[in-house]
Amino acid sequence: MTIKLIATDMDGTFLDNHGEYDRPRFAKIYQELHKRGIYFVIASGHQASELADYFADYPDMWFIGGNGAELMNARVGLSAETFTSVATAQILKVLSAYPELQIALCGTQTVHVSQHANPNFIAQMRDYYYQLETCTDLNAVTDPVVKFDIICAPEKTNQIVYELKPKLAGIAVPVSGGQGSMDLIQPGMHKGRALKRLGERLHVLPSEMIAFGDGTNDLEMFHYVKTGVAMQNAPASVKANATAVTGTNLDSGVLNYIERAVLEISH
Structure with missing residues (x-):
């Protein structure tokens, strides 16, 4: 499959229960994704500026913050829509x-x-x-x-x-x-909408996207992209809306799926 963008939730999905991830392994994966022209996007309830600080080693990375209200790239800056x-x-x-x-x-x-x-x-x-x-x-x-x-x-x-x-x-x-x-x-201000805005900006179609998540606030992403991947630790209702299920957030389920299904790296 032709994939040009990968979006992932943070807590309970990309991060383990201590708020960490396999940094050396991800660095290699990100380098390979970048080489192939595949965008990697963090989509979270966290603030976009906080996410950018957390991933400061990756200035080209895009961030969806505030569950869809914020869109940010360190080089481009932040755009946010707020409640009146x-x-x-x-x-x-x-x-x-x-x-x-x-x-x-x-x-x-x-x-x-x-x-x-x-x-x-x-x-x-x-x-x-x-x-x-x-x-x-x-x-x-x-x-x-x-x-x-x-x-x-x-x-x-x-x-x-x-x-x-x-x-x-x-x-x-x-x-x-x-x-x-x-x-x-905000009404209509969810991760799926933000992915749509970002895809239009980057000229990436929903059929060229994969999204990972473990909560109901990730369902709009699943409904927008062609391939929605639920974590094994997600509730049954989330898995029912997914195209596929990967491992848990404790065993690097996101990285395992990317290596296997996107990069086609076998161990």
């Missing part, structure tokens, strides 16, 4: 009915959380995002918001997503990132 201040206020009002939720407002550079939030949540967000600030009131944040990052009780995730969909219709879309977490993203 009115929409942000409306969302916070709806969320106020759920005091048990832990909420982070994610800008293009800074992530804001309430200083009254659960200390464990603040620590978790500080580990996940590079630049975190606490504030007395989320309603007072003036930084344009790319997405909302929300932590909730794992057993209530699906129910809260179900309840929020009609309450936020036309304003935001709740997307589960796995049991216990969800993002609120």
